[in-house]
Amino acid sequence: MSEQLRPKPPYDRSRRVSRRRFLGVLGAAASLPAASALLGSCNALQRKETPKLGASAEEIIKQRQLTPEDVTAALMTYMPSGKYDEYLMFSSTGHGGQVLVHGLPSMRLLKVIAVFTPEPWQGYGYGGSPNRVLEGGSFRGRPLTWADTHHPALSETNGEYDGQFLFINDKANGRVAVIDLRDFETKQIVKNPLLVNEHGGCFVTPNTEYVLEADQYPVPLGGEYAPLNQYKEKYRGVLTFWKFDRQQGRIVPEESFAIETPPYWHDLADAGKGPSEGWAFWNSINTELAVPGILEGRPAMEMATTQRDMDYLHVVNWRKAEQVVAAGKYEEVQGFKLIRIETAVEEGLLYLIPEPKSPHGVDVTPRGDYIVVAGKLDPHVTVYSFEKIQQAIAAGQFDHDEYGIPILPFEQCLEAQVELGLGPLHTQFDDQGYAYTSLFLDSAVARWALGKPYREDGWKLVEKLPVHYNIGHLAAVEGDTAKPAGTFLVAHNKWSVDRFSLLGPLLPQNAQLIDIGPDRPMRLLYDSPIGIGEPHYAQIIKAERIKAWDVYPEVGWNPETQSVDPNAVLKVGEERIERRGKTVEIWGVLLRSQIRPDVVEVEEGDEVIWHLTNIERAKDATHGFALGGYNINLSLEPGETQTLRFVADMPGTFPFYCTEFCSALHLEMMGYFLVKPKR
Ligand code: RUQ
Ligand code: CUA
DSSP states (O other), X not given: OOGGGSOOSSOSTTTSOOHHHHHHTHXXXXXXXXXXXXXXXHHHIIIIIHHXXXXXXXHHHHHTTOOHXXXXXXXXXXXXXXXXXXXXXXXXOBTTOSEEEEEETTTEEEEEEOSSSOBGGGTBTSSSTHHHHHHHTOBTTBOOOXXXXXXXXXXXXTTEEEEEEEEEEETTXXXXXXXXXXXXXXXXXEEOTXXXXXXXXXXXXXXXXXXXXXXSSOEXXXXXXXXXXXXXXXXXXXEEEEEEETTTTEEOGXXXXXXXXXXXXXXXXXXXXXXXTTXXXXXXXXTTOOOOOTTTTOOOHHHHTTOSSEEEEEEEEHHHHHHHHHTTOOEEETTEEEEOHHHHXXXXXXXXXXXXXXXXXXXXXXXXXXXXXXXXXXXXEEEEEHHHHHHHHHHTOOEEOTTOOEEOOHHHHEEEEEEOOSOEEEEEEOTTSEEEEEETTTTEEEEEEOOTTTOTTOSEEEEEEEOSSOEEEEEEETTTSSSOOEEXXXXXXXXXXXXXXXOOSSOOXXXXXXXXXXXXXXXXXXXXXXOSSXXXXXXXXEGGGOOOOSSOSSTTEETTTTEEXXXXXXXXXXXXXXXXXXXXXXXXXXXXXEEESOEEEEETTOEEEXXXXXXXXXXXXXXXXXXXXXXXXXXXXXXXXXEEEXXXXXXXXXXXXXXXXXXXXXXXXXEEEEEEOOO
């Protein structure tokens, strides 16, 4: 990150709204429903709960020196024990490689979904079938155990979240993962064979036909070697459309395709919807085609990539591209269908539109009529009209870039530019016709009005709210769908600086919950430190849309196939051990509080195939299966079956046991794995 993109000291103190100012709002806050709810509950507290709490609400407020705004915020976010949050937020963890699930408005961390990084609590990457998922994401045969996750994307039906699947990209290694929201487990990781590094993913088309992914730092197709002085000729960008099969719950690489582009750096993307359905939009930076080489005397990339006043919005007709692929007008490169630049131009699949300086986010408005681009080094957001883009394409008066791609005239496609402040990055929407844009340099969220048909008073800044600090993405409830919900917004701030207790020099990031309810100014409600990685983007869904299982549907369920496993043992007493030559196969069960069989003896060098079924039907009756020394740990949720395969190449005596404290006699849930040494 360059110097100029850092926040200016003093960080917080100047921005912190003073207590006096808070007190000034006291009168106003007293009229809020939340405040009157407080008064009601105060009476209740005085009558009944006071003795238990030891202090009245008023006393607590006084002792803790809470302002009326603090109290309102507390009431809006507090979730009594046993009550559920209304919304779920799925966020990436950046180079933590996982997905976090928070409940809103409480901001309670509900789950970490293991995706690209092995995670022992979930038994992810420690011997069971998730190992195969991780192996699917190998890089030229080499296993990878981390990722740089950026953009989670919930599956959509008609442009609304349907709560079925979640996708997330890996910037570092060019991969995409598929998570099934029936059991919140990662089912697939695919490696994009054409690129090494990416960024413009995951974004889904309105019915999840495709998952979008594009390069960030280009390489020659497939990542083969080519010196940097051949950048223009050999290096290429790749706009990828991963085909998703909803029935199977898997991406189908054979039915996926990509469009070759010049080696511009593709940044974010969004899929069109409504009138723009069938189109996709990516913005790009480094249309200068600069390459690094400080020691060779070339300027630093932060300078070299910001020379031009305009970069290019890429406008892609994916519906037509689909037909072009069906007509066989593609090449197989690295086993992947690729539409070459010339074909894309000939067939009218790809157009460029100039966009102001170093754009970052591109976001399609809820009705699919406008495309909002935010330029990091331009204080405006630039709004393009899809209708005007179509007219410009039809008019056919193009310039061309040096690769022959048509460039549509900026002015003809432009609907509006709205000045918001410094460092605009990403935009979300609500149900009132407002847009919300993160301002990285200002450390603020800008609320601004969209123009017609959203609002009469459109295309203007409404207000700004300071956040702490260096906001990157922001996520509003269903705020990138065809029907945003409004209500809440979360600012994902890159720096927390002075927000939390001292924790050493690596600081957590700060997710801040903001009330964006209608007819009132935005207000900050809650700070939620993210102590594991960097939540770049997040999406927030109404919790009711997710129909997750609380136990697996049947005993013997294999989460990899989402069906009953033929090797499941369904009842106590049916467990067994069989030996065939050098292979020992075990069919075992787990229940409170036994692992059966509880003695398994093999010879050094035997191949072990061990099927384990948790036959419990009770909610939350999860058992673990740990085999120390062999780096094995499974998590077997109620009904689940998993299979371990390994070679018993280490002789000795190995206790195995259940890693979940599942019952009063959990410590007794154990057995011995004995490996007799070779003579
Ligand atoms: S990024 S802070 Cu989405 Cu990877 Cu913008
Ligand atoms: Cu099962 Cu502890």
